[in-house]
Amino acid sequence: MEYTQGQSGKTGSNRPQDAGPAIDQATFKELQDLAGDDGGEFIRGILGDFIQDSTDRIAAIRSGFSAGDAQAVEEAAHSLKSSSAYVGALRLSGINKQLQDLGRGGDIAGAGNLIAELGREFERVREAFAPHLGERVAG
Numbered sequence: 001m002e003y004t005q006g007q008s009g010k011t012g013s014n015r016p017q018d019a020g021p022a023i024d025q026a027t028f029k030e031l032q033d034l035a036g037d038d039g040g041e042f043i044r045g046i047l048g049d050f051i052q053d054s055t056d057r058i059a060a061i062r063s064g065f066s067a068g069d070a071q072a073v074e075e076a077a078h079s080l081k082s083s084s085a086y087v088g089a090l091r092l093s094g095i096n097k098q099l100q101d102l103g104r105g106g107d108i109a110g111a112g113n114l115i116a117e118l119g120r121e122f123e124r125v126r127e128a129f130a131p132h133l134g135e136r137v138a139g
Contacts, residue, residue, distance in 0.1 A: 021128070
């Protein structure tokens with residue numbers, strides 16, 4: 001799994017792979033510690049729900065953007081921001097915070113690049129969590 005350990009990981013590029021690890025190790029460890037003895041099943045359930053919900057929320061953000069619906073973007077980004085932070089996907093959470101703020105401000109016209117970045121970062125997170133879900137990710 002790709003984790004952070006307090007390093008920025010920035011190399012001067014805006015490409016997600018240069019943005020540092022997809023998952024914050026300390027936050028994910030806290031989640032694992034909550035799991036207790038049934039850790040694997042608990043983690044699979046949480047992450048499976050997160051991946052499905054995130055897929056739905058990202059679709060809602062894209063749909064809201066296409067329709068010019070700032071409130072829809074704000075609401076979906078707010079939800080995804082919180083759930084991303086919970087599982088340790090802190091960069092994904094930050095992107096959603098930016099989208100939430102744009103939606104709250106009512107001007108999402110320039111959000112296209114940020115939404116594309118959201119999609120790329122979500123893929124990084126999904127790939128990082130794949131081993132915990134028993135999935136293999138083609139690369």
